[in-house]
Amino acid sequence: MKRRPFLFAALATTFLTTPAFAADVPEGVTLADEQTFTYRTLDEFSSFDPQVVEDVDGSNVVRDLFEGLYNQDADGNIVPGVALNHEASDDNLTYTFNLRDNAKWSDGTPVTAGDFVYAWQRAVDPELASPYAWYMELMAIENGASIIAGEMEPTALGVSAPDDTTLVVKLSEPLPYFTKMVTHATTFPAPKWAIEEHGAQWTRPENMVSNGAYVLTAHVPKERSVRSRNEMYWDNENTVLDTVTTYVIGDEAQGLTRWRAGEVDMTDIPAGQYPALSQEFPNEAFALPRLCNYYFNFNLASGPEAFKDVRVRQALALAVDREIIVDRVLQGGQFPAFSFTPAATAGFETPDIEMASMTQAERDAKAKELLTEAGYGEGGEPLSFTYLYNTSEAHQQVAIVATQMWKQKLGVDVTLENQEWKVFLETRGAQNYDMARGAWCGDYNEASTFLDLLTTESGYNDAKFSNARVDELMAEAKSSNDPQPLYTEVEQIVAAEMPVIPIYHYSTNIMLSESIQGWPINNVEQNWYAKDLYRIAD
Amino acid sequence: MLNYTLRRLLMVIPTLLILVIFAFYLMRLAPGGPFTSERPLPPAVMANVLERYGMDEPLYVQLWTYIKNIICCFDFGPSFAQKDRTVNDVIAQGFPVTLTYGFWSAVFVLMLGVPLGIIAALRHNGFWDYTMTGLAIFSQIFPNFVLAPLLVLLFTLSWGLLPGGGWNGGQWQYIVMPAIALGTSYMASVARLTRGSMLEVLGSPYIRTARAKGLPERTIILRHALKPALLPTLTYMGPVFVYMITGSVFVDVFFSTGGIGQDFIDGAYSRDYSILLGLAILYAVLTFALTLAVDLLYAWIDPKVRAGLS
Numbered sequence: 001m002k003r004r005p006f007l008f009a010a011l012a013t014t015f016l017t018t019p020a021f022a023a024d025v026p027e028g029v030t031l032a033d034e035q036t037f038t039y040r041t042l043d044e045f046s047s048f049d050p051q052v053v054e055d056v057d058g059s060n061v062v063r064d065l066f067e068g069l070y071n072q073d074a075d076g077n078i079v080p081g082v083a084l085n086h087e088a089s090d091d092n093l094t095y096t097f098n099l100r101d102n103a104k105w106s107d108g109t110p111v112t113a114g115d116f117v118y119a120w121q122r123a124v125d126p127e128l129a130s131p132y133a134w135y136m137e138l139m140a141i142e143n144g145a146s147i148i149a150g151e152m153e154p155t156a157l158g159v160s161a162p163d164d165t166t167l168v169v170k171l172s173e174p175l176p177y178f179t180k181m182v183t184h185a186t187t188f189p190a191p192k193w194a195i196e197e198h199g200a201q202w203t204r205p206e207n208m209v210s211n212g213a214y215v216l217t218a219h220v221p222k223e224r225s226v227r228s229r230n231e232m233y234w235d236n237e238n239t240v241l242d243t244v245t246t247y248v249i250g251d252e253a254q255g256l257t258r259w260r261a262g263e264v265d266m267t268d269i270p271a272g273q274y275p276a277l278s279q280e281f282p283n284e285a286f287a288l289p290r291l292c293n294y295y296f297n298f299n300l301a302s303g304p305e306a307f308k309d310v311r312v313r314q315a316l317a318l319a320v321d322r323e324i325i326v327d328r329v330l331q332g333g334q335f336p337a338f339s340f341t342p343a344a345t346a347g348f349e350t351p352d353i354e355m356a357s358m359t360q361a362e363r364d365a366k367a368k369e370l371l372t373e374a375g376y377g378e379g380g381e382p383l384s385f386t387y388l389y390n391t392s393e394a395h396q397q398v399a400i401v402a403t404q405m406w407k408q409k410l411g412v413d414v415t416l417e418n419q420e421w422k423v424f425l426e427t428r429g430a431q432n433y434d435m436a437r438g439a440w441c442g443d444y445n446e447a448s449t450f451l452d453l454l455t456t457e458s459g460y461n462d463a464k465f466s467n468a469r470v471d472e473l474m475a476e477a478k479s480s481n482d483p484q485p486l487y488t489e490v491e492q493i494v495a496a497e498m499p500v501i502p503i504y505h506y507s508t509n510i511m512l513s514e515s516i517q518g519w520p521i522n523n524v525e526q527n528w529y530a531k532d533l534y535r536i537a538d
Numbered sequence: 539m540l541n542y543t544l545r546r547l548l549m550v551i552p553t554l555l556i557l558v559i560f561a562f563y564l565m566r567l568a569p570g571g572p573f574t575s576e577r578p579l580p581p582a583v584m585a586n587v588l589e590r591y592g593m594d595e596p597l598y599v600q601l602w603t604y605i606k607n608i609i610c611c612f613d614f615g616p617s618f619a620q621k622d623r624t625v626n627d628v629i630a631q632g633f634p635v636t637l638t639y640g641f642w643s644a645v646f647v648l649m650l651g652v653p654l655g656i657i658a659a660l661r662h663n664g665f666w667d668y669t670m671t672g673l674a675i676f677s678q679i680f681p682n683f684v685l686a687p688l689l690v691l692l693f694t695l696s697w698g699l700l701p702g703g704g705w706n707g708g709q710w711q712y713i714v715m716p717a718i719a720l721g722t723s724y725m726a727s728v729a730r731l732t733r734g735s736m737l738e739v740l741g742s743p744y745i746r747t748a749r750a751k752g753l754p755e756r757t758i759i760l761r762h763a764l765k766p767a768l769l770p771t772l773t774y775m776g777p778v779f780v781y782m783i784t785g786s787v788f789v790d791v792f793f794s795t796g797g798i799g800q801d802f803i804d805g806a807y808s809r810d811y812s813i814l815l816g817l818a819i820l821y822a823v824l825t826f827a828l829t830l831a832v833d834l835l836y837a838w839i840d841p842k843v844r845a846g847l848s
Contacts, residue, residue: 043804047621054575129590131573133583149582203622221620221631223705223796247704250791250800254690258702261694422570422809429578439576459578 023240023518023534032535035242037516039266040255044222044248048203050188051123051130057246059185064227064244064530065210066188069097069116069167070179072527074520076346076445078179082111082189082211083167092174092479097167104232105191106208106215113161115189115211121147121154122195123186135186138443139178140478142170174479177446180346183527184444213239213531222248227530240534256511265516269509271394274332283514287333289344291442291524292506293450294337296387296402296435300499301464303434304385311374312383313498318367319409320402321360322504329397332509337502339491340454344505344524346445351488353495364409377411384413385434390424395437398503428462438462438500445525447487448477454494465499539837539844543830550826554819555605561818562601565811572618572809591618604815614819615812619804625816632798633820635705639713639795640783643721644775651725652771655732656759659767662737670729678726686719686792703794716793720786724778728771736767765839772839776832780824784817 025031045058053062063071069083083097103111122128124136124147136144142158158170171178181187194209195202202208205216213235214227225246229239247264249255255267256277269277269285278285298307306312322336338356341348350356355363371377387403389395396418403414414435419427428436440460442449452458455474456466473490477483494500508526512519518533520526573579573587588594592603607613614625658670680688693715694702705712739745740763748758790799798817805813837844 044620046619049622052621126586126589129583129586131575131579131583131587133586134577134580137580137583145582148580148586150586200616200622220705220796221623221628222800223794247794248796249703249794251794253687254703254792254794257687257690257695261698261702263702263704421807422574423568425574425576426569459580460576 023238023532025240025517025534029517030537031240032515032537035240035535036245037241037243037266037530037533037535038245038247038264040249040258040264040268041246042248042250042252042268045225048208048216048219050185050190051119051128051132053185054131060528061216061225061227061246062185062188063212063527064214065208065212065216066185067103067111067212067233068184068188069099069182071529072183072520072523072525074518074522074532076520076523076525076527078183081183082116083182086179092176092178093171095169095171095178097169099165099167100234101165102234103211104234105211106230106232107191107194108232109191109193109209110164111189111211112164113167114164115191116167116187117157117159117161118192119188119190120159121157122190124148124157125154126150130186132186135181135184135443139181139187140171140173140175142172144172176477176479176481176483177444177448180446181444213529214244217243224248233531235531239531241530244530259511259513262513265513267511269332269511272331274509277511281511284511286508286510286512286521288508288510288521288526289335289342289524290506290508290526291342291344291445291449293340293342293440294334294398294503294506295340295438296501296503297428297433297438297463298435298499298501299431299433299463300466301431303431304383306374306376306381306383306385307434309374310497311370312376313501315367315371315374315377315410316406316412317498317501318355318358318363318370319405320501320503321405323360324405325398325401326504329401330394330504333507335505335507337504338495340494340500340502341447341450341487341491342442342505342524345442345447345450346524347484348447348487349484351491353491355495367410371410371412382411382413384415386415386417387435387437388417388419388424388427388433389437390421391418399437402503431462431464436462439506441506442525448474448483451477451487451490454490454499463499465497467493467497469493539834543834546826546830546833550823553826554822557818557822558605558815559601561815562604562811563597565809565814566597568809570809572811574809591616604812614816617810617813619808619810619813625812628801628813629798629816629820632796632801635708635795636790636797636799637783638708639716639720639789639797640779642713643717643724643782644779646717647721647725647728647778648775651728652732652768654725654729655734655771656736656764656767658729658733659736659740660759667733671733674726674729676726677722680722682719682723682786683788683792685722686715686789689715689719703792705795705797712793712795716789716795719793720782720789724782727774731771731774732767735770736763739763739767769836769839772832772835776828777825780821780828784821784824 041057045061046055047053047058048062050062050066053059067081069081070078071081073079082099082103084100086095086097088095099113105111123130124133124144133148143152143156146152147154147157160168162168189211191209198207205219208216213230213233215230217228218226226243228243252268252270256270258264259267274287298313300307326334326336338353339350343350372380375381376383387399389399399416406412406414427433440450440453452474453460454465455471470490470493473486477486480486515535515538516533517536520528592600616624617628654670658667661667690702693700700711700714745758745763748762787799787803790797801813802817
């Protein structure tokens with residue numbers, strides 16, 4: 001088998017000699033005496049077990065406690081973690097990762113390829129029943145789906161360790177973005193001996209063994225968690241922050257108050273407060289692009305008859321003035337959207353979409369024309385439907401503004417209906433709606449994480465959009481070396497068919513104390529590592 | 539008296555059973571479940587998850603297993619949302635927190651509310667009465683969600699005296715604001731209740747007799763009037779105390795205390811059935827215990843009640 005060494009091989013050699021991927025403190029900066037970082041989280045974490053954790057805040061902690069094959073740098077590119085580099089076979093179905101030999105667990109045991117094999121088998125094991133087992137399925141690891149379905153033993157998973165520093169992964173499909181997926185918590189190694197000794201309690205601070213730059217030293221659920229520097233971490237000497245503390249603060253406004261009082265270094269900005277706060281704290285209020293979209297689903301399966309007419313869908317999409325929603329209503333640095341995939345997605349070029357290049361006046365005129373043509377609106381049949389969203393002030397504001405635009409410009413009557421989150425999910429999932437809010441955050445930084453949603457078979461295709469060409473293109477993209485033209489075509493089909501109306505792409509709004517430096521503001525997944533941060537003296 | 543107590547205790551069992559059955563089915567009426575999420579789980583993954591938590595069984599089997607585990611092993615099941623923890627873990631961690639600030643809040647309510655009420659009654663229609671009544675009404679119109687941010691604004695942001703939230707093992711600085719925020723409106727009710735019943739007692743014939751006998755005012759108030767005047771306050775405080783120590787959702791969330799009040803709301807949103815059921819049982823047991831305690835206190839205070847019991 002001919003193997004193509006990955007670009008990393010060259011990078012990794014330099015990497016071993018210079019701390020290029022640890023906290024990068026510029027010359028002349030005075031570090032604070034106390035290297036601490038404190039931040040707010042909204043909820044208690046779902047778990048600290050890498051194969052079980054399913055929330056964003058929990059994953060942020062797990063990324064500090066454990067280190068996977070690769071990490072992300074400040075721009076979201078993959079950089080060596082436990083793996084130094086990898087080789088892919090010609091058919092891209094076999095990946096061989098070469099692991100560093102100096103990585104250690106916090107109890108001093110070396111980190112081996114076997115720890116990854118154990119962890120990955122664990123992730124698909126029906127006995128652990130991890131809700132994130134789907135991620136392994138998404139990674140297309142050989143036999144993953146059959147193991148989850150209980151048809152094969154976990155040991156049949158396509159991952160093996162010929163020796164302690166070699167990990168071989170076999171895929172069932174040649175995913176072009178496979179290596180990007182191994183920065184995810186589900187793929188982190190797990191310490192078999194600690195898990196077997198303590199069972200579900202192995203994630204308690206007193207029992208936990210981890211291989212990341214930090215170890216868990218205290219955890220008071222729903223109040224705080226503290227992680228401290230892991231002396232055994234292979235790059236410990238280049239880690240600057242000593243302790244990282246999280247406080248669970250359920251109330252956003254209270255989070256901001258405690259940020260003002262200096263009790264936390266970082267907190268989310270409550271909806272609508274970004275403009276005022278960025279005036280008051282120009283160097284500490286951030287609006288960063290984020291890998292999430294916001295859209296309206298048409299129910300194409302059992303919604304109003306009118307939605308079956310593409311002109312009606314186009315008209316409604318055209319009449320929404322996204323600038324107003326973004327600049328006047330949300331005011332948090334969001335981006336008006338005409339494509340489903342956010343522009344910030346790595347390697348994704350937003351295709352030319354006609355609607356995007358029109359002025360709003362042109363869009364409005366075209367909307368009226370299309371709706372009249374379809375026989376609805378002024379002079380035609382009255383159009384009315386219900387818009388469903390999950391209870392939240394921000395969603396309500398968007399709903400009111402958008403439906404007012406339809407009312408004023410097109411004479412369309414929309415009834416608003418809001419439901420509590422889980423009720424909403426059930427209703428939407430069962431297609432018991434006319435039009436419903438939708439939003440999606442990328443699982444990895446590649447366009448397919450969004451566009452896969454629009455394929456016929458997708459479980460998250462709430463609009464029930466089905467287009468044979470889209471299915472074909474997305475299947476092709478899974479093994480293509482250059483999927484961008486395929487994605488462009490999918491976006492163009494979606495813009496023409498308009499099964500969903502893209503409204504905006506999210507931004508992350510945070511207050512971050514000026515003394516904390518090294519934040520990866522360009523990483524659109526907002527995957528940050530405390531080992532890359534440092535606190536400067538006031 | 540002992541008989542009465544035992545009888546009351548025995549009644550707890552069927553009542554709890556009804557509560558568990560009712561709550562168990564009621565929770566499941568709400569659409570969605572603990573594993574409903576924005577990204578629906580693939581069927582095979584969902585099947586594994588449901589099996590792990592025994593949720594693939596028919597409901598009555600699940601209920602029976604639940605009750606059996608409680609009786610045999612005091613096991614209230616795993617939490618669905620906090621995957622590394624059981625209901626027992628969650629309550630063992632959160633309940634002492636709410637118990638602590640709830641207790642201090644109750645102390646605050648009684649230590650301030652009762653004297654205010656007495657003073658107002660003694661100076662009936664005088665300056666102090668109006669001041670106290672005014673103060674009481676003023677605090678009653680301040681619900682905790684208005685009071686709490688005000689306290690934080692003053693004590694944390696303006697004066698920098700107290701931390702804006704957290705618990706930190708229960709140091710006093712972290713208890714002050716939650717206790718005041720939780721107790722203030724109850725304090726007002728207690729003051730008004732005490733004032734009203736004190737006025738009634740002071741107008742009763744036996745107090746007139748005591749005054750006619752020339753007893754010192756101090757003895758009349760503290761020895762003869764106060765005990766009966768406290769009966770309505772006591773009735774009121776029983777359930778209020780349960781409410782306080784099981785945690786106010788708002789106070790827990792706002793001050794990030796880590797108390798169980800927050801679990802109620804989180805449990806409801808995330809459909810964490812086992813947490814909700816566990817908390818409902820805790821709440822019920824505490825209600826029973828405290829109403830019983832209040833009834834026994836009644837007997838101690840009021841000879842008429844004591845006679846009725848035996």
